[in-house]
Amino acid sequence: MGGTLxxxxxxxxxxxxxxxxGYYMTGxxxxxxxxxxxxCVLTLRLIALTYDVYDGRKDPEKLxxxxxxxxxSFTPTLIEIAGHTYFPASFMVGPQFSMRxxxxxxxxxxxxCELPPCLMPGLLxxxxxxFYLAVYQVGISWLPDAFINSEEFxxxxxxxxxxxxxxWAKITLYKYVSCWLIAEGVCIMSGLAFNGRDSAGGMxxxxxxxxxxxxxxxxxxxxxxIQSFNTNTNAWVAQYVYKRLxxxxxxxxxxxxxxxxxxxxxxxxSGYYACFFMEFVVMNFERxxxxxxxxxxxxxxxxxxxxxxxxxxxxxxxxxxxxMGYCLGPFVLLKLHRWWQFxxxxxxxxxxxxxxxxxxxxxxxxxxxxxxxxxxxxxxxK
Numbered sequence: 053m054g055g056t057l058x059x060x061x062x063x064x065x066x067x068x069x070x071x072x073x074g075y076y077m078t079g080x081x082x083x084x085x086x087x088x089x090x091x092c093v094l095t096l097r098l099i100a101l102t103y104d105v106y107d108g109r110k111d112p113e114k115l116x117x118x119x120x121x122x123x124x125s126f127t128p129t130l131i132e133i134a135g136h137t138y139f140p141a142s143f144m145v146g147p148q149f150s151m152r153x154x155x156x157x158x159x160x161x162x163x164x165c166e167l168p169p170c171l172m173p174g175l176l177x178x179x180x181x182x183f184y185l186a187v188y189q190v191g192i193s194w195l196p197d198a199f200i201n202s203e204e205f206x207x208x209x210x211x212x213x214x215x216x217x218x219x220w221a222k223i224t225l226y227k228y229v230s231c232w233l234i235a236e237g238v239c240i241m242s243g244l245a246f247n248g249r250d251s252a253g254g255m256x257x258x259x260x261x262x263x264x265x266x267x268x269x270x271x272x273x274x275x276x277x278i279q280s281f282n283t284n285t286n287a288w289v290a291q292y293v294y295k296r297l298x299x300x301x302x303x304x305x306x307x308x309x310x311x312x313x314x315x316x317x318x319x320x321x322s323g324y325y326a327c328f329f330m331e332f333v334v335m336n337f338e339r340x341x342x343x344x345x346x347x348x349x350x351x352x353x354x355x356x357x358x359x360x361x362x363x364x365x366x367x368x369x370x371x372x373x374x375x376m377g378y379c380l381g382p383f384v385l386l387k388l389h390r391w392w393q394f395x396x397x398x399x400x401x402x403x404x405x406x407x408x409x410x411x412x413x414x415x416x417x418x419x420x421x422x423x424x425x426x427x428x429x430x431x432x433x434k
Contacts, residue, residue, distance in 0.1 A: 054127040055106055055127070056106065059105070060103055060106050063098060063101075063102040067098050067099050068099075068317070071088070071092060071095045071317070074088050075319045076320060079319065079321070088319070090144050092318070093143060093144070093145065093146050094143070095317070096148055096285070098137070099292065100122070100148070100151075100292055101124075101151055103292050104124045107119045107122070107123035108123040108124040108125040109125075118295075119291070121150070122150040123152070124151060128155070132151070135154070139244070141242060141260075142239065142260070145231045145235055146262060146285065147260045147262040148288050149239075149259070154244070157242075157243065162243065162246055169255070170240050170245075170255075170257065171241055173255075173257045174237045174245075175237065176237075177233055177237040178236075178237025178238065178241075180265065181229070181231070181233025181235075181236070185230035185234070187226055188223060188224075188227050188230055191223035191226065192227075195216070195220045197220075197385075199220070200216075200381065200384075200385070201393060205397070206397050210398070213397060214377075214398060214401070217374070217377035217378060217398070218373035218376060218377040220377060221376050221380040221381070222376070224380065225281070228281075228282070229265075233263065236260050236261060236263075239259075239260040240257045240260070244259065245258065260284070261283065262282060263280060263281060263283065264280040264283065268281060272371075273342075273368065273372065274331070274334045274335060274338055274372065274376070274379075275338060276372075277372065278331075285314075289310050289313060293313050294307070294309070297309055311328040311331060311332050312328070315327075315328040322386075322387070322388045322391070323382035323384070323385055323388075324382070324386075327379060327382045327383040330378070330379040333406040334379060334402075337405075337409045340409070341413075341416070344417055344420060345420060347427050347428055349428060350424060351420065351423065375402055378395075378402040379402065
């Protein structure tokens with residue numbers, strides 16, 4: 053069935069069903085290191101493979117830029133599929149990379165015959181991962197997950213609870229960041245991460261990058277977090293789920309479908325769905341507010357001038373840290389009774405601010421209009 057729409061449908065349904073049955077059979081009340089962790093990586097890899105072979109049967113001119121980079125005009129052999137699937141640096145936690153990249157790598161056409169100077173870049177990236185791992189180990193011993201559902205936490209003032217949740221989430225993220233950086237270091241040292249040369253002729257080793265460290269640490273919007281965190285999985289969902297639904301001609305349906313897929317792919321715990329619901333409402337809040345503010349150049353100039361731009365950075369940084377913790381809470385706590393109690397302790401503040409945006413948006417926009425001066429019309433993003 054290779055290269056047919058039927059093969060894509062059967063592969064998608066079978067891989068996801070097998071994974072979900074596995075989650076059901078092996079799941080517990082906590083986040084476990086078990087069979088399902090590498091298998092969810094395998095699931096995306098095998099679904100993508102059938103998509104890529106399907107794209108390879110189409111007219112190349114009708115493919116998008118991303119599809120042209122990954123399309124396969126042939127069906128790989130079983131040994132090639134096994135090599136791609138169980139590549140040592142990536143089969144446990146990722147990163148995801150296409151079969152096309154892998155085949156170019158093993159055939160020697162990715163970097164060429166000359167041995168690339170990849171040892172030091174790989175060691176540096178891996179060492180950065182070890183640093184983040186050390187920070188995580190120290191941080192989680194100081195602020196463990198259990199504290200968020202403890203009486204000691206509930207006894208804190210409301211503003212302190214929000215700050216603590218933000219710090220806890222930042223520490224928790226470092227667990228994932230460290231794994232990805234260490235895995236990426238191995239990909240770099242193997243040569244698989246080679247991504248051409250920059251404008252100065254230097255070799256780029258970001259072909260398997262799964263986290264943008266500088267963007268992550270400097271983020272002042274949730275959009276920055278999404279662009280910097282788990283980027284390979286996000287790119288996978290964008291290419292194989294979000295963009296495949298363009299025929300619906302509705303951005304919101306595509307966005308909801310992509311987030312539902314991500315939640316289902318992570319597992320059956322209700323916390324995943326609560327987390328990705330928050331991502332949906334936060335992103336729509338940010339997009340709507342940001343696009344409206346941009347229509348008032350005078351207001352934008354004021355916010356970016358003098359000391360005010362530094363104050364704005366501090367406020368936005370605090371906003372990201374605090375509400376990243378609010379959104380991430382259910383993802384870690386997993387079970388309904390735990391994350392509901394967590395949100396109750398914070399008086400559902402994030403839900404009020406982000407999900408309630410359509411109710412108070414007219415008042416905010418009226419205030420912006422009153423102080424923003426002349427308004428310009430922006431073209432709608434596609």
